[in-house]
Amino acid sequence: MISLAGRDILHSWGxxxxxxxxxxxxxxxxxxxxxxxxxxxxxxxxxxxNSGADLWVVQKNTLGPYAESSSLNxxxxxxxxxxxxxxxxxxxxxxxxxxxxxxxxxRAMVVGIASGATDTPGWPPFLVxxxxxxRSHYEAVADVATGFELGDRIIIRRNQYKVVGLTRRMVSSNxxxxxxxxxxxxxxxxxxxxxxxxxxxxxxTAENPSLNRPGVPGLLDAVIASQSxxxxxxxxxxxxxxxxxxxxxxxxxxxxxxxTAYTRPQMEDILVGKLIATSAKQIGMFLAILAIVSAxxxxxxxxTLTMDKIREIAVLKLIGTRNRTIAAMILQQAIVLGxxxxxxxxITATFAAPFFPKYVLLIPTDSIAGAIAIMVICALASxxxxxxxxxxDPADAxxx
Amino acid sequence: xxxxxxxxxxxxxxxxSGDTAVDALKRVDMQVAPGEVIGLIGPxxxxxxxxxxxxxxxxxxxxxxxxxxxxxIYDDGWKISDLRALRRDKIGFVFQAPYLIPFLDVTDNxxxxxxxxxxxxxxxxxxxxxxxxxxxxxxxxxxxxSQLSGGEQQRVAIARGLVNHxxxxxxxxxxxxxxxxxxxxxxxxxxxxxxxxxTAIIVVTHDEKIIPTFKRxxxxxxxxxxxxxxxxxxxx
Numbered sequence: 001m002i003s004l005a006g007r008d009i010l011h012s013w014g015x016x017x018x019x020x021x022x023x024x025x026x027x028x029x030x031x032x033x034x035x036x037x038x039x040x041x042x043x044x045x046x047x048x049x050n051s052g053a054d055l056w057v058v059q060k061n062t063l064g065p066y067a068e069s070s071s072l073n074x075x076x077x078x079x080x081x082x083x084x085x086x087x088x089x090x091x092x093x094x095x096x097x098x099x100x101x102x103x104x105x106x107r108a109m110v111v112g113i114a115s116g117a118t119d120t121p122g123w124p125p126f127l128v129x130x131x132x133x134x135r136s137h138y139e140a141v142a143d144v145a146t147g148f149e150l151g152d153r154i155i156i157r158r159n160q161y162k163v164v165g166l167t168r169r170m171v172s173s174n175x176x177x178x179x180x181x182x183x184x185x186x187x188x189x190x191x192x193x194x195x196x197x198x199x200x201x202x203x204x205t206a207e208n209p210s211l212n213r214p215g216v217p218g219l220l221d222a223v224i225a226s227q228s229x230x231x232x233x234x235x236x237x238x239x240x241x242x243x244x245x246x247x248x249x250x251x252x253x254x255x256x257x258x259x260t261a262y263t264r265p266q267m268e269d270i271l272v273g274k275l276i277a278t279s280a281k282q283i284g285m286f287l288a289i290l291a292i293v294s295a296x297x298x299x300x301x302x303x304t305l306t307m308d309k310i311r312e313i314a315v316l317k318l319i320g321t322r323n324r325t326i327a328a329m330i331l332q333q334a335i336v337l338g339x340x341x342x343x344x345x346x347i348t349a350t351f352a353a354p355f356f357p358k359y360v361l362l363i364p365t366d367s368i369a370g371a372i373a374i375m376v377i378c379a380l381a382s383x384x385x386x387x388x389x390x391x392x393d394p395a396d397a398x399x400x
Numbered sequence: 401x402x403x404x405x406x407x408x409x410x411x412x413x414x415x416x417s418g419d420t421a422v423d424a425l426k427r428v429d430m431q432v433a434p435g436e437v438i439g440l441i442g443p444x445x446x447x448x449x450x451x452x453x454x455x456x457x458x459x460x461x462x463x464x465x466x467x468x469x470x471x472x473i474y475d476d477g478w479k480i481s482d483l484r485a486l487r488r489d490k491i492g493f494v495f496q497a498p499y500l501i502p503f504l505d506v507t508d509n510x511x512x513x514x515x516x517x518x519x520x521x522x523x524x525x526x527x528x529x530x531x532x533x534x535x536x537x538x539x540x541x542x543x544x545x546s547q548l549s550g551g552e553q554q555r556v557a558i559a560r561g562l563v564n565h566x567x568x569x570x571x572x573x574x575x576x577x578x579x580x581x582x583x584x585x586x587x588x589x590x591x592x593x594x595x596x597x598x599t600a601i602i603v604v605t606h607d608e609k610i611i612p613t614f615k616r617x618x619x620x621x622x623x624x625x626x627x628x629x630x631x632x633x634x635x636x
Contacts, residue, residue: 001515001516001521002504002508002512002515002521004501004503004504007503007504007508008503010503011502011503011544012503311499312499312501312502315495315499315501316501317484318456318458318487318493319487319488319493319512319513319516319560320484320485320487320488320489320513320516320517321484321488321516322484322516325516393458394458394487395453395456395458395459397493397495397499398449398452398453398456398458398493398495398572
């Protein structure tokens with residue numbers, strides 16, 4: 001038996017191809033939306049991977065350092081380092097801000113990293129150009145997505161930094177590229193005010209009689225000095241010794257240090273389940289709407305194509321064609337339309353993804369799930385047309 | 401006529417019931433022998449199309465008897481469960497317009513019926529080509545319907561009606577859109593094919609050009625048939 005659907009498609013290939021391309025662009029948008037979500041999740045995981053930590057120790061009862069602000073004294077890491085099972089512990093600061101270069105600025109996450117060896121938690125694990133930070137001030141390693149180049153002078157707050165190294169795929173959970181600077185500079189960047197603000201604060205402090213007592217010399221200077229420095233960091237990144245369970249070390253830190261410690265799975269839950277949950281729901285809604293629109297379009301197209309063949313269907317039924325043969329013809333056409341749409345959509349999404357400002361991750365399982373979903377949508381969308389075709393009276397082929 | 405062709409006895413068709421009932425066919429008696437082409441004529445609303453649909457097994461008659469070949473297919477109820485197979489295997493249709501399937505070429509338009517009946521594609525195509533040769537359209541075997549003239553399309557439609565060698569062909573106004581010469585050519589073909597394949601052909605027509613060619617004519621008026629002799633004018 002010949003394939004009626006195949007013959008019809010070959011006969012009207014232009015109609016099918018152009019309709020498939022239109023549908024494909026819609027599917028391309030759908031796949032890209034899924035890729036945006038995957039990219040957000042991947043950004044979160046990359047952030048955790050690249051931090052090189054097994055545990056994140058943060059201010060008690062906070063979801064820091066990524067989902068909430070967290071503030072710890074910068075000497076807390078010393079006592080953590082003394083805990084059983086802790087191999088390395090390093091302070092880290094995070095600050096999302098506009099980093100200026102020349103007249104332009106780039107939104108970036110500025111990461112203050114503790115001095116030490118290159119395997120210190122928080123450091124970029126690899127470079128694509130240049131070197132790691134070797135000085136204690138005013139050097140930076142930037143993600144290539146910032147657009148910075150080696151030797152560029154960038155401005156963070158009031159200070160200039162020289163870009164000495166470039167890394168790749170070091171992004172915040174929002175997809176902002178990272179700029180690594182020394183910890184002290186990172187702490188200062190979080191705190192440093194402009195000169196006018198500093199003058200105003202000193203004046204207010206001096207006018208406060210409880211902080212400027214004539215009988216206590218040196219108190220005012222001590223207060224001003226404490227206001228001018230930042231002894232806080234956002235988190236302590238901990239690497240666990242081999243043979244120790246991260247859960248147990250985390251529990252020990254929680255119990256004895258009165259701090260909150262998160263393991264890798266807990267931190268993933270926070271990033272995926274809380275930080276990007278709203279965005280994920282938003283994208284989910286878009287995907288649902290796009291799926292409904294795709295189904296409506298396929299249903300309309302298949303219905304129209306079937307309506308154009310009403311007389312032929314009546315003749316086919318009159319000359320003895322089985323209902324299932326006619327239903328298969330319509331279903332196969334819907335599936336072929338979906339296949340054309342999927343191929344076009346996949347190609348469109350693949351070529352469009354690099355042009356998106358944030359990371360778009362197209363993973364094979366999403367593509368397979370998308371293909372299956374499209375086939376199911378096309379099959380469901382053809383039901384209306386099949387129903388109509390099966391209701392065609394073969395007597396309609398006979399005049400009168 | 402013995403055991404072949406088609407015989408219809410006391411066929412009735414009533415639409416609706418009670419006060420609103422309409423008797424579209426009050427009593428139809430017909431008999432068409434194998435190889436015979438008869439005309440079925442009547443004014444609009446006389447019941448021609450209803451009769452054609454009943455003979456074509458696409459509507460259910462209310463009462464009567466139909467014998468196709470040796471087989472009683474209707475006797476106050478269908479005696480065959482698969483009417484679709486009945487239409488496919490034992491009844492050929494030729495319409496006013498050819499109604500060829502636009503996305504199949506000429507050969508496959510004709511071969512489709514045997515294929516639907518389970519005949520292997522190659523065998524079905526061989527059978528189709530043989531018929532196309534007989535109808536002098538073999539040279540258009542690979543063409544699409546849209547590339548054929550009206551007369552060629554109608555010959556392909558006749559080939560489709562004949563391809564399963566049905567005992568009866570129902571032709572609904574097959575010459576309506578054709579000029580005299582082509583209309584007579586179609587009737588000539590139908591007569592040739594009827595004799596060659598021993599098929600009974602019922603031609604429903606208004607066409608004054610072809611009515612004189614029938615040897616027998618059934619008039620249908622107010623749902624009842626009346627047989628009369630036709631002129632049987634030679635077509636050659």
